[in-house]
Amino acid sequence: MKRYMLFSAITGFALILAACGGTQGATPDASGTLTIVQEDSEQGMNFAPDTIVLTAGQKVRLVIENNGAKDHEFMIGRNLMYNDAGAPDGFEEDFFMAMADQINAQPAMGAMVMMNGEVMGGMDMGEEMSDHMGWMLVSPTGSGQSVIEFTVPEDVVGEWEMGCFEDDGTHYDDGMHGKVIVVAP
Numbered sequence: 001m002k003r004y005m006l007f008s009a010i011t012g013f014a015l016i017l018a019a020c021g022g023t024q025g026a027t028p029d030a031s032g033t034l035t036i037v038q039e040d041s042e043q044g045m046n047f048a049p050d051t052i053v054l055t056a057g058q059k060v061r062l063v064i065e066n067n068g069a070k071d072h073e074f075m076i077g078r079n080l081m082y083n084d085a086g087a088p089d090g091f092e093e094d095f096f097m098a099m100a101d102q103i104n105a106q107p108a109m110g111a112m113v114m115m116n117g118e119v120m121g122g123m124d125m126g127e128e129m130s131d132h133m134g135w136m137l138v139s140p141t142g143s144g145q146s147v148i149e150f151t152v153p154e155d156v157v158g159e160w161e162m163g164c165f166e167d168d169g170t171h172y173d174d175g176m177h178g179k180v181i182v183v184a185p
């Protein structure tokens with residue numbers, strides 16, 4: 001009995017360690033590259049991986065690839081906002097805003113970079129695009145790989161969220177969001 005309890009205690013402790021230990025999520029490779037795939041199917045939508053971990057001071061190269069059948073957005077921020085209909089409609093605080101001048105974005109053919117609802121680069125899709133505040137990459141279906149390069153600033157250490165708010169926020173609700181964790185070096 002005593003031995004069983006000791007075993008339980010050790011198992012419990014190991015589980016707690018696993019839950020708290022380290023920051024779990026995908027990290028950029030040695031060159032700073034991290035690929036994030038936008039996926040959609042009848043089962044839902046998501047980013048793969050759905051949790052990424054960046055380090056302040058690190059020069060990163062995020063490769064955003066739309067593998068789905070729909071157009072998708074890539075935004076990072078926090079404090080979700082909602083539209084009048086109660087649907088998710090962007091982030092109150094934008095991750096990229098303070099570093100917008102140092103982002104080197106290379107949108108894929110047909111993709112587009114927007115900031116505060118204005119087209120900043122890539123292809124102007126013409127149609128009525130989202131007017132979310134903040135920095136955003138819009139990737140049409142089949143557009144291939146877009147690249148976002150930047151050095152992670154010290155002042156963004158903390159927890160953020162990546163999200164897509166296409167189709168009146170239904171993509172977000174269908175699972176197209178994930179965690180962005182920025183750790184101190």
Ligand SMILES: [Cu+2]
Pocket residue numbers: 045071072073164165166171172176
């Ligand atoms: Cu989407």
